[in-house]
Amino acid sequence: MKIIILGAGQVGRTAAYHLSREEANDVTVIDVNEEILRDLQDRLDIRTVNGNAASPRILEAAGIASTDILVALTNSDEVNMLACQIAWTLYRTPKKIARVRSSDYTERERLFGENGVAVDVWISPEQLVTEYVARLIRYPGALQVLDFADGRVRLVGIRALQGGPLVGQALRTLREHIPSADARVAAIYRAGKSIKPEGTTVIEDGDEVFFLAARKDIRMVMKEMRREEAPARRVVIAGGGNIGVRLARELEDRNQVKLIERDQRRARRVSEQLDRTIVLNGDAADEELLLEENIDSADVFAALTNSEEANILSAMLAKRLGAHKVMAIINKPSYAELIESGSIDVAISPQTVTIGSLLAHVRRGDVVRVHSLRRGAAEALEVVVHGDADNSKVIGRRIEDIALPEGTTLGAVVRGEDVIIAHHDTTVQPDDHLILFLTDRRHIDAVEKLFQGSASFL
Amino acid sequence: MKDTLLPVAHVFALVMMVFAAAMLAPMIMAVWELDPALWSFVLSAVTTFLLGALLWLGTRRFKRELKTRDGLMLVALTWVVLPAVAGFPLWKYLPINYTDAYFEAASGLTTTGGTVLSGLEYLPHSINLWRCLLSWIGGMGIVVLAVAILPMLGVGGMQIYRAEMPGPMKDSKLTPRIGQTAKLLWAIYGGLTVACIVCLKFAGMNWFDAVCHGFSAVSLGGFSNYDASIGHFNSLSIELVLTAFEILAALNFATHFLAYSQRGISAYFRDAEAKAVVSVLAASCIGISVFLFLKGIYPDYPTALRESLFNVVSIATDSGLHTQDYSRWPIFAPMWMIFLSCIVASSGSTGGGIKMIRTLVLSKQAHRELNQLVHPSMVRPLKVGGGVIANRVVFAVLAFVFLYFMSIVTLIFIQLASGLDFLTALSSIIACMNNAGPGLGLVGPGSNYGILTDFQTWVCSIAMLLGRLEIFTLLVLFTPTLWRK
Numbered sequence: 031m032k033i034i035i036l037g038a039g040q041v042g043r044t045a046a047y048h049l050s051r052e053e054a055n056d057v058t059v060i061d062v063n064e065e066i067l068r069d070l071q072d073r074l075d076i077r078t079v080n081g082n083a084a085s086p087r088i089l090e091a092a093g094i095a096s097t098d099i100l101v102a103l104t105n106s107d108e109v110n111m112l113a114c115q116i117a118w119t120l121y122r123t124p125k126k127i128a129r130v131r132s133s134d135y136t137e138r139e140r141l142f143g144e145n146g147v148a149v150d151v152w153i154s155p156e157q158l159v160t161e162y163v164a165r166l167i168r169y170p171g172a173l174q175v176l177d178f179a180d181g182r183v184r185l186v187g188i189r190a191l192q193g194g195p196l197v198g199q200a201l202r203t204l205r206e207h208i209p210s211a212d213a214r215v216a217a218i219y220r221a222g223k224s225i226k227p228e229g230t231t232v233i234e235d236g237d238e239v240f241f242l243a244a245r246k247d248i249r250m251v252m253k254e255m256r257r258e259e260a261p262a263r264r265v266v267i268a269g270g271g272n273i274g275v276r277l278a279r280e281l282e283d284r285n286q287v288k289l290i291e292r293d294q295r296r297a298r299r300v301s302e303q304l305d306r307t308i309v310l311n312g313d314a315a316d317e318e319l320l321l322e323e324n325i326d327s328a329d330v331f332a333a334l335t336n337s338e339e340a341n342i343l344s345a346m347l348a349k350r351l352g353a354h355k356v357m358a359i360i361n362k363p364s365y366a367e368l369i370e371s372g373s374i375d376v377a378i379s380p381q382t383v384t385i386g387s388l389l390a391h392v393r394r395g396d397v398v399r400v401h402s403l404r405r406g407a408a409e410a411l412e413v414v415v416h417g418d419a420d421n422s423k424v425i426g427r428r429i430e431d432i433a434l435p436e437g438t439t440l441g442a443v444v445r446g447e448d449v450i451i452a453h454h455d456t457t458v459q460p461d462d463h464l465i466l467f468l469t470d471r472r473h474i475d476a477v478e479k480l481f482q483g484s485a486s487f488l
Numbered sequence: 489m490k491d492t493l494l495p496v497a498h499v500f501a502l503v504m505m506v507f508a509a510a511m512l513a514p515m516i517m518a519v520w521e522l523d524p525a526l527w528s529f530v531l532s533a534v535t536t537f538l539l540g541a542l543l544w545l546g547t548r549r550f551k552r553e554l555k556t557r558d559g560l561m562l563v564a565l566t567w568v569v570l571p572a573v574a575g576f577p578l579w580k581y582l583p584i585n586y587t588d589a590y591f592e593a594a595s596g597l598t599t600t601g602g603t604v605l606s607g608l609e610y611l612p613h614s615i616n617l618w619r620c621l622l623s624w625i626g627g628m629g630i631v632v633l634a635v636a637i638l639p640m641l642g643v644g645g646m647q648i649y650r651a652e653m654p655g656p657m658k659d660s661k662l663t664p665r666i667g668q669t670a671k672l673l674w675a676i677y678g679g680l681t682v683a684c685i686v687c688l689k690f691a692g693m694n695w696f697d698a699v700c701h702g703f704s705a706v707s708l709g710g711f712s713n714y715d716a717s718i719g720h721f722n723s724l725s726i727e728l729v730l731t732a733f734e735i736l737a738a739l740n741f742a743t744h745f746l747a748y749s750q751r752g753i754s755a756y757f758r759d760a761e762a763k764a765v766v767s768v769l770a771a772s773c774i775g776i777s778v779f780l781f782l783k784g785i786y787p788d789y790p791t792a793l794r795e796s797l798f799n800v801v802s803i804a805t806d807s808g809l810h811t812q813d814y815s816r817w818p819i820f821a822p823m824w825m826i827f828l829s830c831i832v833a834s835s836g837s838t839g840g841g842i843k844m845i846r847t848l849v850l851s852k853q854a855h856r857e858l859n860q861l862v863h864p865s866m867v868r869p870l871k872v873g874g875g876v877i878a879n880r881v882v883f884a885v886l887a888f889v890f891l892y893f894m895s896i897v898t899l900i901f902i903q904l905a906s907g908l909d910f911l912t913a914l915s916s917i918i919a920c921m922n923n924a925g926p927g928l929g930l931v932g933p934g935s936n937y938g939i940l941t942d943f944q945t946w947v948c949s950i951a952m953l954l955g956r957l958e959i960f961t962l963l964v965l966f967t968p969t970l971w972r973k
Binding site: 032050064076 | 661663664665666667668878
């Protein structure tokens with residue numbers, strides 16, 4: 031697929047990296063900063079064009095006329111929308127994805143509707159990250175909580191700890207432990223390496239376990255992996271940026287939220303937007319301020335400022351001062367690796383959260399949702415199967431008969447409103463949504479082929 | 489060092505195995521003609537393939553994705569080692585020593601076209617085909633060819649491309665993927681070659697001569713299968729065909745691609761470099777023809793123009809085919825031709841030398857400096873053909889030209905110290921460095937490089953490799969930081 035990415039910011043660069051890694055994609059990146067482009071071109075097999083992303087001349091130079099997907103990720107909503115509009119009006123580009131941050135635009139559905147601005151899909155990284163953090167807070171103990179089928183099925187990443195009834199036991203016993211709920215362990219990572227989960231696999235202390243379950247069963251399964259934690263009550267947010275404010279608004283009805291913002295004027299504005307949150311003006315790395323606000327009794331401390339270094343430091347400080355669980359936004363993958371093994375409980379990578387929603391659009395076949403995991407090494411996806419038993423390699427077959435590529439687990443099937451946790455004898459039917467987990471995304475090609483046979487028939 | 493060299497060697501082994509496949513062409517030729525060189529080619533092909541396979545298996549443990557420095561290393565390694573392999577059948581079959589065989593193969597691969605052999609028309613066809621095929625493979629770049637056909641070289645491909653393609657500005661690719669860009673370049677190159685071969689056939693050559701000279705002309709190599717080169721044919725139509733294709737090959741292949749994709753020739757008129765190449769060539773041909781006519785070398789002006797057109801274009805574009813022993817012309821003419829060989833070829837073409845774009849950049853820079861003296865606070869970007877050239881590029885060009893001249897001067901002194909006369913030393917080094925072919929004096933078009941001592945031949949081989957890889961790629965091997973972890 032021919033893809034043009036506008037903007038070589040953090041999200042743009044990550045998108046270029048993930049998309050160009052796949053042999054089938056031809057990626058061109060447009061940005062105004064020549065230095066960044068040169069650096070990017072040295073490391074990735076892509077083409078770069080230097081110039082204004084919303085200029086037809088520059089878009090033409092990047093080959094917009096034959097492009098399949100335009101991904102507008104510059105830091106200006108207006109440039110992104112205009113570029114999409116230009117691509118559609120002048121060149122009829124089939125798919126246009128734009129980053130639109132401001133809820134001023136996104137709240138008005140008609141704006142991107144028929145006869146509106148020609149944006150097929152808008153993504154708001156801030157919105158995605160906010161939802162992601164909110165889910166993490168709702169499930170204390172989880173490293174990752176990802177939605178499939180509109181939230182009916184969730185993929186949860188959790189670190190197994192001594193004290194969970196299942197730890198030290200074979201996976202097969204999960205059913206005996208909790209007969210009322212059903213779950214499927216999709217992957218286990220032990221010391222960074224993936225282990226194929228089988229009935230006889232024994233979960234050890236410290237394993238990173240990914241499981242799929244219906245939303246209502248998640249808490250029960252989590253209890254098996256580690257001692258249950260009380261739901262978070264007191265939340266402290268550092269940083270009154272877009273993410274911080276959105277998160278506070280989302281949580282303030284059910285939790286006691288404090289938000290620390292350094293800039294006085296910004297703090298005033300934030301306090302006007304929020305109702306029940308306590309907005310504090312000060313430095314999140316100020317020990318006295320944290321102590322004064324009883325950081326030691328906080329259930330969650332989330333450092334969500336723009337500066338990842340500040341996030342790391344304030345989160346570490348909060349942890350030392352007694353905050354129960356600390357999270358920080360960390361953009362650099364290498365930092366994230368460093369930190370998660372240390373004193374910060376959860377590293378949130380905005381790019382990884384965002385990239386999944388882009389990847390879903392470049393996949394062949396009818397892929398509804400893609401989540402990128404473990405810094406892009408693994409992937410979880412939701413695929414809709416079409417066709418019938420004759421033209422599809424999966425429909426009408428039992429799961430044990432489907433030739434899944436190595437490292438791939440079929441975790442769950444969503445049929446209409448029902449969630450069916452996959453067992454070896456589950457039979458796939460037309461229009462099922464299948465949730466797959468790939469421990470090695472290099473096999474994505476094979477997975478796409480497996481499900482595409484039917485898609486081309488449409 | 490082990491960590492740097494072995495992963496590169498692993499990829500290099502693949503290049504070697506691909507290269508062994510290239511020996512199939514002369515092998516088939518030898519079978520066809522039942523000529524005695526067959527055994528040499530079979531032996532060389534098998535040895536090359538086995539060496540490559542062994543190296544590949546031996547370094548499998550070190551397989552990893554190539555990094556920036558690895559690309560440079562791979563290209564440099566390929567160009568230094570492959571002539572040794574390519575020269576093997578020549579050494580095995582012909583009565584020459586290994587020094588001369590390496591020179592001959594390097595001369596082919598770097599598209600220089602200077603030869604150590606004489607009595608070319610009496611050699612088996614397979615040997616001549618191999619010489620010309622070497623030129624053709626080297627013309628667009630061996631490693632770029634490997635990138636085009638081996639998908640696993642994708643990562644780090646940009647470095648390879650940059651290290652092997654001539655010219656100062658190599659950040660713009662024709663297509664997003666390096667593999668596709670390489671394929672495209674080779675497709676244009678192949679298309680031009682086929683067109684040239686067909687035209688030569690219609691101009692009166694037999695198929696074998698047409699193929700050899702087609703390879704030679706489009707790669708701007710310069711090998712011929714006749715001692716008298718194109719003079720052997722004494723045919724105006726052949727000379728015109730070759731001249732046309734040499735000029736085409738001396739233009740940037742990216743411009744050819746643009747012209748092809750736009751189905752029109754407007755791209756050539758927008759390319760400042762192409763315009764400069766054509767104007768310099770036209771002015772020089774007319775100037776030299778008038779000069780030769782006035783000096784009374786040729787009795788009538790049309791003959792003077794014909795000889796000047798072919799030989800000037802051929803030497804200036806660094807091809808090196810010739811119809812006349814132009815070294816016997818009054819010294820102004822051959823010296824001017826040698827000077828042209830330094831500057832005329834375009835970046836992204838198969839020619840050698842400084843490249844026209846660098847000449848343009850430097851002359852504009854000189855102009856800017858002069859203006860700056862008069863208007864000290866003037867702000868003026870350096871523009872070539874309407875596009876602004878970044879200062880970074882200007883500095884890179886300056887550094888390149890400095891290294892280019894220093895290399896030439898150093899190598900000339902080495903040749904002088906070894907006992908060569910001044911004209912031969914000067915012209916052999918410049919001709920080798922520019923990948924032009926024949927020099928003047930002892931190594932002029934009337935004789936060949938076989939006359940040099942072994943030591944002098946090696947110096948010329950080094951000059952050819954330096955020139956083909958635009959110095960930086962080869963010199964970087966001697967940079968200590970490359971070898972540090």
